Amino acid sequence: MVDNAASSSIVVAIDGSVFSDRAVDAAVEVARAFNAELLLCHAIDTAKAGRMTLGDPALLEGSYKALEEDGDAFLRDASERVTRAGGRARTKLVYGDPADEISNVARHERARMIVVGTHGRAGISQLLLGSVAAGIVRNAAVPVMVVPPTGEARR
Numbered sequence: 001m002v003d004n005a006a007s008s009s010i011v012v013a014i015d016g017s018v019f020s021d022r023a024v025d026a027a028v029e030v031a032r033a034f035n036a037e038l039l040l041c042h043a044i045d046t047a048k049a050g051r052m053t054l055g056d057p058a059l060l061e062g063s064y065k066a067l068e069e070d071g072d073a074f075l076r077d078a079s080e081r082v083t084r085a086g087g088r089a090r091t092k093l094v095y096g097d098p099a100d101e102i103s104n105v106a107r108h109e110r111a112r113m114i115v116v117g118t119h120g121r122a123g124i125s126q127l128l129l130g131s132v133a134a135g136i137v138r139n140a141a142v143p144v145m146v147v148p149p150t151g152e153a154r155r
Helices: 018-034 046-052 057-084 098-109 124-129 132-139
Strands: 009-013 037-044 089-095 113-117 144-147
Touching: 009 018, 009 098, 009 132, 018 037, 018 057, 018 113, 018 144, 037 046, 037 057, 037 098, 046 057, 057 089, 089 098, 098 113, 098 132, 113 132, 132 144
Parallel strands: 009 037, 009 113, 037 089, 113 144
Antiparallel strands: none
């Protein structure tokens, strides 16, 4: 169990989507209420990196480099969004299954909570595509705030 009185960080899962932008906006408001710092975290999906190589091990380094560049850009944009809103943030890039790694970061950092956006899909669509948000909810040792999409973003 996390000692919330001692914890002053909130982990926010970042993937560069409009859904994670909404999560950042919501997290800024929560952080303000708790005087907390945001830890913006992007997980490079190592399985995705492997799929990008089409089975050619020589391409693995290039796929990681592309995913790292994207992740750095996502984190930079999210950090600027937090700063513009008057919040405090630091960033972390991790490697592995996104749901597992975001949960692990929160545990390691002794975070107060995790904030994650969701695309709002359900049923077969969620089953086929998987859901990082659902995985975080299952794995997390701290409360998880799931931020739904707006009506327009669901379409």
